Amino acid sequence: MSEKLFGTDGVRGKANSWPMTAEMALKLGAAAGRFFRRDQNEHRVVIGKDTRRSGYMIEYALTAGFTSTGMDVFLLGPVPTPAIGYLTHGLRADVGVMISASHNPADDNGIKLFGPDGFKLSDEAEAGIEALMQDGVPLSAPGNIGRAKRFEDARGxxxxxxxxxxxxxxxxxxxxxxxxxxxxxxxxxxxxxxxxxxxxxxxxxxxxxxxxxxxxxxxxxxxxxxxxxxxxxxxxxxxxxxxxxxxxxxxxxxHVADGDQIMALIATRWAEDGRLAGNTLVATVMSNLGLERHLNAKGIDLKRTAVGDRYVVEEMRAGGYSLGGEQSGHIVMTDYATTGDGLIGALQFLGCMVETGKPASELARVFEPVPQKLVNVRYKQGAQPLSAEAVQEAIAKAETRLGHDGRLLIRKSGTEPLIRVMAEAVEPALLDDVLNSVVDAVQAAS
Known part of the structure; x- marks a missing residue:
């Protein structure tokens, strides 16, 4: 296994292709079991999944791996990812596993691991598990092999x-x-x-x-x-x-309201009630400039992180903040959950509807978004377009033109050979002009 196994949100790939094979899942389960089973006392793991057909294959392979190192396995069946964080901690498990590729198509699948505190694993823990997979995992004696059983009460x-x-x-x-x-x-x-x-x-x-x-x-x-x-x-x-x-x-x-609008409403309401820890919302660099302006006008700080809910959670835990999320709809409320929870996020919005008597259309349009566009530029294998001098010059000129009335974000995709170019500007004409100038430069260097 020469390639890095863990990405920004666990392990993910196409089912029955590396790394999402039964063989890899078995090795991962054994390594994770050994990593968390540090003594001879009883240890347990909870495993949940979404509804993909490949979930059965991955579930049973992980179970074999965990039990081979003496871990008792509770199989929860189809449950939301946040339920794994909640039940890992609630059932006093040493590790939790969610088998899911989130919003990806059915052919994909993934494995997300949670520690005993219900939060996703740190980079250090993932590196330790990968090291065990490469070095070989000592298996338990026959008398210490773990058991597996269905836990019927998980959903309830x-x-x-x-x-x-x-x-x-x-x-x-x-x-x-x-x-x-x-x-x-x-x-x-x-x-x-x-x-x-x-x-x-x-x-x-x-x-x-x-x-x-x-x-x-x-x-x-x-x-x-x-x-x-x-x-x-x-x-x-x-x-x-x-x-x-x-x-x-x-x-x-x-009308559709994205995660930025939902976070804006919750942050504003919580700040008014004195519930917003640090008077701060944590969001990623993708969140709209309109959100930042709205929060600042309310005296609320916005801290930005790299793209990925794990980075949001890391910043929230480091700063003691209670609310964060992503434009895509991850809403993280550490008063209630250890990860993004779509249902509980929706319940917070519904609670505002009930308490204010206002319709969703009034509550879901908290701020006017600054026009935002995203273009993906595919590059050839081995190319380094962002290092090209012409691209750097185009980016510098674009940022100067935008000034305080816009933002420019250029980043390399972590899963595909793509450069993602995102721009925001108050003036639509300026937005198009700036975006096109950078995209053209990246394409020429790709």
């Missing part, structure tokens, strides 16, 4: 916990809610939580067949929920992704 425990995050003694009576579960991990939990809180629930994306996860539905395709909201005259639409750690919302007019 998460449902009950999620309801406790809704405002005390408030209900959703009288609200008609469309919830699109992306044919993924929350296809049972999300409708149950909303119904038990009193909403009239119209579920879509709740018929998984192993291959239709994220297929024309969920947070990456909110048009399905928007159509259903208009068709049924619903008050709001909630769009989750395949593992339910992200959310986008649809108001009663069919």
């Amino acid at each position: 425990r998460y449902v009950e916990y999620a309801k406790t995050t809704f405002p005390y003694r408030k209900r959703l009576d009288g609200l008609r809610v469309v919830v699109d579960c992306a044919n993924g991990a929350a296809y049972r939990t999300a409708p149950s939580v909303l119904w038990e809180l009193g909403a009239e629930v119209i579920p879509i994306g709740v018929e998984p067949n192993g291959y239709n996860i994220n297929d024309g539905c969920g947070s990456t395709h909110p048009e399905a929920a928007a159509q259903k909201v208009l068709e049924t005259r619903a008050d709001i639409g909630i769009c989750l992704d395949g593992d339910a750690d992200r959310v986008v919302l649809v108001d009663e007019t069919g």
